[in-house]
Amino acid sequence: MSNYILEMKQICKSFPGVKALEDVDFFVESGEVHCLIGANGAGKSTLMKILSGAYTKDSGEMLFDGNPLKDGNTLATRKAGISVIYQELSLVNELTVTENILINNMPKTKFGAIDWKKAHDLAKQYIEMLDIKLDPNARAGSLSIGSRQLVELMKCLAADSKLIVMDEPSATLSKDEFNTLMRIIADLKKNGMTIIYISHRLEELFQVGDKVTILKDGKNVATEKVSDLNIDKLVEYMIGYKMTANQYKKAEVLTGEDYIFETRNFTNKKIRDVCINLREKEIVGLYGLVGSGRTELLRAIYGVDRLDRGELYISGKKVQPKNPRISIKNGIGMLPENRKMQGLVLVLPVWQNVIMVASRIFRGKLGLSYKRIYDKSRDYIKELEIKTPSEKTPTISLSGGNQQKIILAKWLLQNSKILLVDEPTQGIDVKAKAEIYKILRRAAEEGHGIVIASSELEELTSVCDRILVMFQGQIVAEFDKTEIEEAAILQYAVAGR
Amino acid sequence: MVASLNKETVVELIKKYSVMLLLIVFVIIASMVSNSFFTLSNFFNILQSYAAPGIIAIGMTFTILSSGTDLSVGSVAALAGMVSASLLAQGFPVGISIILGIIMGGLLGTITGLIITFFQLEPFIVSLATMVSARGLAMLTTDGKVISGLIKLDGGDTFCYLGGGSFEILGERLPFAGLTWVAITLVMAYILKYTNFGRGLYAIGGNKEAALLSGVRVKLFNTLAWTISGMTAAYGGIMLTSWLTVAQPTLASGFELDAIAAVVIGGTAMTGGKGGVGGTLVGVFILAIITNLFNLMGLPSYYQQIFKGIIIVGALLLNRVVSINEK
Numbered sequence: 001m002s003n004y005i006l007e008m009k010q011i012c013k014s015f016p017g018v019k020a021l022e023d024v025d026f027f028v029e030s031g032e033v034h035c036l037i038g039a040n041g042a043g044k045s046t047l048m049k050i051l052s053g054a055y056t057k058d059s060g061e062m063l064f065d066g067n068p069l070k071d072g073n074t075l076a077t078r079k080a081g082i083s084v085i086y087q088e089l090s091l092v093n094e095l096t097v098t099e100n101i102l103i104n105n106m107p108k109t110k111f112g113a114i115d116w117k118k119a120h121d122l123a124k125q126y127i128e129m130l131d132i133k134l135d136p137n138a139r140a141g142s143l144s145i146g147s148r149q150l151v152e153l154m155k156c157l158a159a160d161s162k163l164i165v166m167d168e169p170s171a172t173l174s175k176d177e178f179n180t181l182m183r184i185i186a187d188l189k190k191n192g193m194t195i196i197y198i199s200h201r202l203e204e205l206f207q208v209g210d211k212v213t214i215l216k217d218g219k220n221v222a223t224e225k226v227s228d229l230n231i232d233k234l235v236e237y238m239i240g241y242k243m244t245a246n247q248y249k250k251a252e253v254l255t256g257e258d259y260i261f262e263t264r265n266f267t268n269k270k271i272r273d274v275c276i277n278l279r280e281k282e283i284v285g286l287y288g289l290v291g292s293g294r295t296e297l298l299r300a301i302y303g304v305d306r307l308d309r310g311e312l313y314i315s316g317k318k319v320q321p322k323n324p325r326i327s328i329k330n331g332i333g334m335l336p337e338n339r340k341m342q343g344l345v346l347v348l349p350v351w352q353n354v355i356m357v358a359s360r361i362f363r364g365k366l367g368l369s370y371k372r373i374y375d376k377s378r379d380y381i382k383e384l385e386i387k388t389p390s391e392k393t394p395t396i397s398l399s400g401g402n403q404q405k406i407i408l409a410k411w412l413l414q415n416s417k418i419l420l421v422d423e424p425t426q427g428i429d430v431k432a433k434a435e436i437y438k439i440l441r442r443a444a445e446e447g448h449g450i451v452i453a454s455s456e457l458e459e460l461t462s463v464c465d466r467i468l469v470m471f472q473g474q475i476v477a478e479f480d481k482t483e484i485e486e487a488a489i490l491q492y493a494v495a496g497r
Numbered sequence: 498m499v500a501s502l503n504k505e506t507v508v509e510l511i512k513k514y515s516v517m518l519l520l521i522v523f524v525i526i527a528s529m530v531s532n533s534f535f536t537l538s539n540f541f542n543i544l545q546s547y548a549a550p551g552i553i554a555i556g557m558t559f560t561i562l563s564s565g566t567d568l569s570v571g572s573v574a575a576l577a578g579m580v581s582a583s584l585l586a587q588g589f590p591v592g593i594s595i596i597l598g599i600i601m602g603g604l605l606g607t608i609t610g611l612i613i614t615f616f617q618l619e620p621f622i623v624s625l626a627t628m629v630s631a632r633g634l635a636m637l638t639t640d641g642k643v644i645s646g647l648i649k650l651d652g653g654d655t656f657c658y659l660g661g662g663s664f665e666i667l668g669e670r671l672p673f674a675g676l677t678w679v680a681i682t683l684v685m686a687y688i689l690k691y692t693n694f695g696r697g698l699y700a701i702g703g704n705k706e707a708a709l710l711s712g713v714r715v716k717l718f719n720t721l722a723w724t725i726s727g728m729t730a731a732y733g734g735i736m737l738t739s740w741l742t743v744a745q746p747t748l749a750s751g752f753e754l755d756a757i758a759a760v761v762i763g764g765t766a767m768t769g770g771k772g773g774v775g776g777t778l779v780g781v782f783i784l785a786i787i788t789n790l791f792n793l794m795g796l797p798s799y800y801q802q803i804f805k806g807i808i809i810v811g812a813l814l815l816n817r818v819v820s821i822n823e824k
Contacts, residue, residue, distance in 0.1 A: 304710065328712040342710055345703035347770045356700055356711040359693050367691025410711065 004063075005030040005194050006051075006082075006163060011060035013046055016429065020046040021218045024060075028163070033185060033195045035205045035226070038215035039238055039490055040289055040455035044198055047215065048165055052084045053077040065162070083156035084165040087172075089148050091155075093141030098123035100140050101154045126154040130184050146177030153184065164188075165196040170204055171291045182208055200289045202231050202495060214238055235495045241487035259316070260449045261332075261418045263301060266310035270296035271473045274310070278418065278449040283440065285460030286453040288470030288493050294453035295337050297470070298420045301451075302334040303327045314418070328357060333416030335407050337423045337453075339400065343407045346396040350388050351377040353395050353406050358414040380409040384439055401425075401432025408439055419443065421452045425459060437463045457486055471496035515815055516764045516779045523786045531793040537669045539793075543785045544675025549574070549660070549737040550755055551678045551781040555685050556606075556729030557756040558777045559722040562689075564702040564769025565620030567726045569609060571752035572631035574734025575745070577602045579638040581656075581735045582744030586644055591652030595659070599731045605631060606727020610720035628753070635746040644744040653742075660740030674736055678778075681729070685774045694718055702769025758805065759784055762812040783808065 008026040012019075021043045028034045038044050049055040051062070056072035063069065070076040091100045098119050099106075107118040123136040132150060134143075140151060149169060156164045170178050185195060185208055197208055205212055206226055213223040214237040221237045236242055259277045266274040271293045278284055286294050299305040301312065303321035312321050319330050327334075336342035344353050354377045355362060362368050362376075377391035384405045388398055395403060404424060411419055421440065425433040440463060444450055454460050460467050461484050469477040469492040477492040479485070491497075511518065528535040553570050560567040581598030585591060609627045613620045648657045659677075663670035689695035697718045700708040709715045733752075738744045763780030765772025784805060791801045 302710075324710050325712045325714065334710060336710055341704070342706050345700050345707050345770060347703045347766075348699060352696060352699065355696075356708070356713065359696060363693070367687065368693070368696070 003030050004028065005065055007061070007063040008047070008051065009061040009063075011047065011050060011062070012058045013043075013050060013055065014058055019218055021050075021057075024215070024218070024220045025223075026213055026220060027223070028194060028196060029211070030194055031189060031192050032210040033189055033197055033208055035197045035199065035209035035212040036215065037199065037202070037205065037212060037234070037238065039494060040457075041217075042215040042238075043218040044215055045167075046218075048084065048167065048196070048198065051077070051082065051165065078159065081160060081162035082165070083159060083161040083163070085149065085152045085156065085167065085169065087168045089145075089152050091140040091148055091151060093139065095140055096137050097127075097134060097140060097143070097151055098136045100151050101126055101136075101158050103155065105158050122158070123154075126157055129157070130154065130187070132180065132184075144177070145172045146174065146180065149173070149177075149181070150184070161193075163194045163196065165198070167198045168200065168291070169197070170199060170201060200291065200494075202234055205234070206231075216240060231495060235491055238494050239487050239490040241491075260314065262313040264311040264313070266297065266300055266307060266312075268296070268300055268306060268308045268310075270305075271300060274473075274475055276451070276468060276475060278451060280447055280449055281444050282466065283444050283450045283452060283464045285464035285467040286451060286470060287457055287460050287467055287489055288453075288455075290455060292470040292493070293473040294455075294470055295422055296473075298334060298422050298451065298453055301327075302332060302420055304334075328414065328416065331417035332420065333357070333411035333414060333418070334420040335404070335411065335422060335424060337426075339403055339407065339426075344395050344403055346394070348395060349392045350381070350386070350395055350398070350406060351391040354380055354391075354409045354413060357410050357416075376413065377409075380413065384409055385435060399429075399432070401428040401436065404428060404432070404436060405439070408436070408443075412443060417448060419448055419450045421450060423454055424452060425454075425456070433459075457489060461486060461489075469493050516762065516776050516783075516812070519762075519812065519815065520779050520783055520786075523783055523790075527786055527790045527793075530790060533793055534790065537667060539789070541663075541669055541671055541675065543782070543789055544678065545663070545672035545740075547781050547785045548672065548674035548678040549733040549740070549749075550752055550759070551733075551778065552681055552736065553730050553733035553749070553752055554756040554759040554777050554781055555681060555774050556726030557753070558760050558763070558765055558772065558774050559685075559689075559698065560620065560624075560726045561757070561760050561765050561767060562698050562702045562769055562772060563719050563722040564705075564767075565613060565719075565723070566624065566757060566767070567606075567609070567723065567730075568621065568624040568753050569605065569627035569631055570726060570730035570733075570756055571749040572628045572635065573602045573605050573727055573730040574737065574752060575748040575750070576605070576631045576635040576638075576734070577731030578734040578738030578744050578748050579635045579644070579746055582644045582647055582738055583638050585647065585650055585652060585656055588651065591655045594652075595656070595735055598735050599728055602731020602734070603724050603728040606723040606725070606730070607720060609727070610723025613723065614716045614719045632746070632750075635748075639744075639746065641746055643746075645742070647738070647742045647744065657739050657742050660736035660738065661742065674740060677736070681732075682774050682778050685725075689773055694721060698722055699770050703771070755784065758809050762809060764812075764816055766816070780812075783812075 004027050006028040011021050011024045013021040024047060026047060036044050046055065050057045053072050053074035064080050064082065069080060101123050102119055107115040107122065109115045120136055127134050127136060130150060134147060140148060169181060173181060199205065209226045211223060212226050214221045216238060258279055260280050261278040263274055263276050274297055288294050296305060300307050301321055303323045303326060307321065312319050314330050321327060340346060351373055355373055362373050374391055381388060381391060386402050386405045388402060395406060424436055440450055452460060452464065465481050467479045467484060467489060468475050469489055471493060476496050479489060533539055553574060557567055557570060577598040580601050581594045584594035584597055605627060609624055612618060613623050647653050658673060660674050662673040697713045700713050701715050701719055705715060734749055737748060759780035760777050761767065762783055763776030765776055787804055787808060788801050
């Protein structure tokens, strides 16, 4: 009837507290490059995870090649001919290119052993097919990100995929690597491959795509031919408003006594000439799409990532962001993006995580005073309403929201003047979210200056005094509390202007 | 409510002292099997025989807590014994000889620790290298020969008191070595619990990155754990040499495995961040009782080895079971 290779009809998916997808129609024609775009939380990942079988849909219908796709079954999806290349690639670093390409389809001899000669020939064929330079015997781990991505692509080809989903393939590529990728995508298309291309970078879509579907707040806003669109129109779809001219100028970074913290021209691989400042009792939001450099900026300020250039001033005094220890001494604290991996020692009890930074204040004549430690931990458990059976409970057994509160307690105890907060409420339920905002607000009132990086705009508009927008490693706009306008912020985050 | 709370406390207590319970079970079994087991003299006997391995296991606890394993302890013990004995034989005062031996061990541990922390190499392999080299060094000190008759040297009396001396208490001879073992355990338990270094070690073992981001001195503390392991290994070796009154370069071979076993039985997690030296003390006792019991029963040592293996796995399983509902 139609030449749609993939038909996703009326797809709905809810998570506790959020409607991630609402009656989304998504049709992909055979042999086209179909781009999928949308701001943070628009539902791109959810939709693709439903396609790949990682999630099950609540309702709706999925047809691939005219046949219904099994729900929530990644293996069946792959067998049907759908491959997904995720941003964090899934190669085995210790294996060679050949082994990675053929990982599920190693040719066998008639005795059942691996036919290495045939395997190498096959791998060479794929490499020639893409017309690239690559040693089939090289270890995957020794390759550049761009080459690894191509190996991943060949893996999809070897698996006889008919549809390849590429999730943000360009985010980590160099200019040359990107051009190679563009050429290969064009070649594949010529050979009849269908590709779904997900990206934040709007210019790319015009280079690579035939059609584009725009998601916003879990709904399909539009599916159009790329040739009928321009960037302004695209941004309009993404943010739901007409793109307006540059009415918000980038604010001048002021220096002065009342700034407790200031960065000048912070530059490294991921960020460029970032100047931000912070007043006492102020909460500044850092908004940007995934990969815009939010996390990297906080890490650079905290001294985890190296700076190529830039200066940091604390209360007007120049300091070196060399390592976390020094930053802590300078009065900076960080609540990292990944709570479990970077924020907490999960096997240890609550009290020890609470005192991890400020443990020296419990030192008495005879070593650490446990009475004071337990008392103080209980104070924080009560004050921040941390739900735990006791201060001696292992942190691992608490919920995400309570774990985040423990990290907050850690820095409040240290009384760090400046708090860098990265995605404070990711994966946390609505009630705990509100409580965490309350704690942050109260901390600000008590004199802390806080920077919150987040991919949730509503979160920032509700707690921040000021919002800075990041785009491709730079601050592109600044909005004061009085002028906060979601559409404009989104526009800057998506289009950079 | 009260009943359920009590039940929870009981569960907590069982969890916390599961190793202790295991020890008690073994003591009861041993007492029933042999009349001569539950006597003060046998207890002192165990203290004497297991003081050196016990002290070595204390240092091992530190490295395992920081999520490494020190394979070099046996070789370092032998080297320190040889160094101290040679110095004594060359006329150095006994105090200096002993202290230089300990410093030697601390130095080797520090070097191992520095290589591990600064180059981020696998502790298992780096300490394996130290193990091989230290054994070679121990052989080199005397060209592989033993140094005998230590007790006859100047200061030899004092030197030999360290590992073989005892004083009378309740009509039995309490070994000085055993007393040292318990004393060092107490000091180290204090360090682990009451200092920022100690607590930092748990943080490093539990999650190095989180510890680093919280400003814990990861490199310094991690290296110090290896320094301590080197020093306790050295002291254990010197004590063993002193007890035997003969210094031999082949001393304490295989001790690293017993030490690891004791630490693990004592409830310290190989992944780091969990456990302590108190548990290790109990772990050594459990291993000691098994040997002691089999000796008292006059069974060949092959049975001991088989049974020890079973106990190691059993203790691991026990730890697993008691920590399962934390997840």
